[in-house]
Amino acid sequence: MRPWTFPVALQSGPESGPRNPVFQQIAQAIRGDIRRGRLRPGDPLPGSRSLAQTLGVHRNTVLAAYRELEAEGWIHSEQRTTRVAGDLPEGPSPNRRRGTRADEGPGYDLEGPNSAPSQLRALEHPAHLLSFGGGLPDLRLVPTDLLARAYRRALEEPSLLGYGDAHGEPRLRTALARLLSEMRGLAVTADRVLITAGSQGALDLVARTLIRPGDRVAVEDPGYPTAWTTLRAAGAELVPVPVDEAGLRVEALEKALQSGPLRAVYLTPHHQFPTTVTMGAARRLRLLDLARQHRLAILEDDYDNEFHFDGRPVLPLAGDDPGGVVIYLGTLSKILAPGLRIGFISGPRPLVDTLAARRAAADGQGDPALQRVAAELLEEGLLQRHARKMRRTYLSRRTALAGALDRHLAGIASFDLPPGGMSLWLRVDPAVDVEHWAQRAQQAGIAVYTGRRFDFHDRPRPNLRLGFSSLDERELEEAVRRLARALPC
Structure with a gap:
């Protein structure tokens, strides 16, 4: 049996005041651990010699504590092993007397407006x-051999196991900037790209940086519930805007603006989630113009850009954004696997630097070695x-x-x-x-x-x-x- 640490402070010395005998203190501690669930029915207890040595007491003291607990029905001994009894004595635990369980916390309101x-x-x-x-994506088709080889090479560089740039691994940012420029029509450079933990991590970082409690943010209806949860968690008041066969109805967004200012609009214009419709060209231009007039941030989630089958791919809103109002969110998860958590943000450099500073204060960085893997696959054309x-x-x-x-x-x-x-x-x-x-x-x-x-x-x-x-x-x-x-x- 593995060593068992008994985390209890035994009272000793005159400064501790009146105290129970040591064997009763041990019994009380074990009884309390059973009541609050730290020790569960069937769990083994340490041998009397081992526990006596751990606590610095005589073995007979531990045996006396065990005898008292066994007489009360809390433990039982069989085949030289002492275990917590399967049928415990009746009696409320201290936590239940206060009206709450230990694993529930002190009555926190966990079902507030920001949780779903x-x-x-x-x-x-x-x-x-x-x-x-x-x-x-079909995880059975993930090129694990390519990932494994690239990861082994990445681990040969010890520097990738240390702290890195909060913007993300430089080679991956450069490779993504080239991809966005060549394949998606975005005029971006590496200093305007930030690597994140998936597209959801990208949205969370943008929301916590851009949105203040009470800010109104427009979203598509029907739309992406997980994104709604993320935006609400940042304090946003969500304003649903209907979607039809041509995507988000911009005239409905204009009407929403008449009721008060909007901080941002979150949308999926390439393949709308969940209806899959593509936002028409006329609406795209109208939306960009509306955003410039009202200084409305457009959060463009282009989550599956690579999978366009018929006709020419429609370029992102961020590709025609002279006003600098579009924040572009993307991911490599749909190409590879969601568990790899590689997403990115592209936007104006001041915004990217602010996002990186906020990230540095939270988790510092992502996984530099994994990001180097993705960079290598992009550089060699293997990911494409x-x-x-x-x-x-x-x-x-x-x-x-x-x-x-x-x-x-x-x-x-x-x-x-x-x-x-x-x-x-x-x-x-x-x-x-x-x-x-x-x-x-x-x-x-x-x-x-x-x-x-x-x-x-x-x-x-x-x-x-x-x-x-x-x-x-x-x-x-x-x-x-x-x-x-x-x-x-």
Whole structure:
């Protein structure tokens, strides 16, 4: 049995005042540890010799304490081992007498306006289900061999294991600046790029820097609940703006401005989350002009830029931003894996420097070695090659899902084939109870997201969001077949 440390201060000396016998102090300490859950039923206690040596007392003192606890029913001895009893004596713990449990804290209000645990839980599914997911990459296709080789090389540089620049690893910032310039039309240099812990980390850092409690921030409706939680945590008062087939309705945003100033607008114009629609050119220009007039910060989340299948990719808003109002958020997680947590921010240099200073005060930096890995993959073109491979794979899966839906759910669900992205947004016959359908689907081993999950006011919507990137063609066919069988009668 591993050594067991007994964290209790035994009273001794005249300065400690009246005190119980030492064996009773030991028994009281163990009894208290059992009551508050530090010691659990079945946990072994140290041998009497070992505990006596630890506490600097005679072994008979420990034996006396154990005998008292055993007589009271707190512990029992078997085969030369003393354990906490499985059936403990009745009696309220000190914490319960005060009306709270130790693991709950002293009555903190954890369900305030800035928390949304139900929204976070809504985006989680048990691992055993065939999950249409939230448009996540297929982790089975991650090039782990390339990552492992590049990581080994990175670890050969001891400096990468020390403190680094809060802006991020310089080589990765340079490589990303080149990528953004060549592939996405952004006129940026390395000093205007900041590396973050994923796109969510990017939004959190921007929100905590830019937003003050009570600031009004516009968001898309339907939209991305996790982003809403992040913005609320920074103190934002969220203003929902409706989305249609051409993206965020800018005229509705103008109307919201008439009710008071807005600090920022958060949106996903390339492949709107969750509907996948692309914001039209006319609206983009109108939005940029509106933001310049009102000094409204545009938080552009371009989370899956690489996966555009049909026609020319639409360039980001940040690519045509002479007013400097766009803060561009991106990630490498959709290309590689979300667990790697590599995101980035591009914006005016003063903003980037301010964000870096705030980050330095919080966590200092990210993972320089992992960032060097990403830099090497970008510099050698390996990440770009993997992205092209994934684009072909996901295009094939989009086709497979669309075909399966046409075969098994024609007349029940319709959709517009999106030009890009990693999911389909289904319009369901209003006669179908979508929430009930989703529950039945889960019982059949299929996890789906209903439109209600993305509605700002938690209203039922006749929609399903089906991600196709994390399931192969055979799995997609089976998932749709089960989904059809789960239709409520």
